Amino acid sequence: MTPDPRVWRVLPRSGPLTAPTGTGVLDGETVAVKDLFAVAGQRIGAGNPAWLAAAPVEERHADAVGRLLDAGAALAGIAQAEEFAYSLTGANAHYGTPPNPRAPGRISGGSTSGPATAVAAGQASIALGTDTAGSVRVPAAYQGLWGIRPTHGAVPDEGALQLAPSFDTIGWLARDAATLARTGEVLLPADTAGLSDDVPLLSPALLDLAAPEVGAAVGQLARGAGAEPVDWAPEPTWLAAFQTLQAAEAWAAHGAWLGDRMDTLGPDVRGRFARARSVGAAEAKAALTVVVRARAQVRERLGERVLLLPSAATVAPRPGEAEAARAATMLLTCIAGIGGLPAVSVPVATASGLPAGACLVGPAGADRALLARAGTFTA
Structure with a gap:
């Protein structure tokens, strides 16, 4: 090859x-x-x-x-x-x-x-x-x-x-x-938490973050699983806090090396590290406060249940169109990231035959059980 x-x-x-x-x-x-x-x-x-x-x-x-x-x-x-x-x-x-x-x-x-x-x-x-x-x-x-x-x-x-x-x-x-x-x-280590046998939770607000064709594909899988609608969505401040804390930590990890080498980066990544370099201690501390509070809320809301949501907001974009989908996708992906929770992406297909993903988010420490549950899902 x-x-x-x-x-x-x-x-x-x-x-x-x-x-x-x-x-x-x-x-x-x-x-x-x-x-x-x-x-x-x-x-x-x-x-x-x-x-x-x-x-x-x-x-x-x-x-x-x-x-x-x-x-x-x-x-x-x-x-x-x-x-x-x-x-x-x-x-x-x-x-x-x-x-x-x-x-x-x-x-x-x-x-x-x-x-x-x-x-x-x-x-x-x-x-x-x-x-x-x-x-x-x-x-x-x-x-x-x-x-x-x-x-x-x-x-x-x-x-x-x-x-x-x-x-x-x-x-x-x-x-x-x-x-x-x-x-x-x-x-994976042995599970340290239980996973409820109840049907998954489905937030219409999260489903609405996805493009219609992706929402329809994930919704079809949810109906097949008998998903239970739940009135819940991330707070507006969560994604910004996630991105700010991520940026601060990214600069802490690589800033010393990148300090005089920013020109070695491609333009998109260079822009993110430029933003990361500008994050001050007070801004990072405020973001951490939001993330810690959000993590507790996500874990309390989920309990031992499984939350079903789109893995990404769109199908794979064409070149040059990806940034337009980034914010909506990160509103979805940051939930597991903020919660520190396991998340399994299950492949689904849109009506036009393009691949998409349905994501199962489960309790912290229930990774093996979540993998077993995911294996029972079919579109």
Whole structure:
């Protein structure tokens, strides 16, 4: 297979990049690793050539990578990411935008863009990525894949480059629910919370944030599951607080390196880091106060129930149209991020046949049960 540089940064022309180190439930599976994870003998590129050039060769695998290898999976290669995982489009100013095999001519979704495309194209069976503000759930929706953002902190992030530690999670994607769940057997701890058998909750206000065709597809799945309508929606201040705290933490993580290297970034990501640099201590503290209060409200409202909502507000946009959908999508994705909650994206299709995603958000610590519940959903 000839590597597509939009999809892969490192891909051997024959054989896996790294062979399995053990056997287990992932025997025979292949993994596309997002270019934020340490792979022994390789550098972390973070989607930025200047960072890659200065990066050291990693001496050991990231914790999640090592677990997958020990369970029988092979690493197919290192797949492209958007710069520092600070975007949701999939576009990388240096390497290009990975194609979307399920919706040709439309963007792939990011920032776990390369791994998602590799899985959708059948070049790997598991995509190992990160999800801070939707970076697993959005490409899952755009490319018709299954994807999970686990409970915050459930999967150790040792050896993974951070963006915003208050929201960063290690997530993964697959073409089917069974592979997604088997990967969870390897990466997730035992559940520490219960999951109610009640039908899922459905907020019409959240459904209305999506484009009509996406809302209709998610609504069809909700009706099939007998979802219970609930009068609830995020408060208007939540998204701004989420983005402000994310920005402050992103600059804390990378500002020292980026200080005199902002010109190495693509324009969209550069704009986000420019905003991040301007966030003062008082603004960040105020945002944290809102996030902490919102987290408590989300968790109290959800209890042990499952909340069903769109994974992204639209189908995959065409190039140049992605920013228009960003705000509505983040109003949806920030709920699990603020709550620190697990969220599984289930693929659905619109009436025109385009892929979209229905997201199941569950209680913190009920990740395995949520994966099992998600596997019972069909559009």
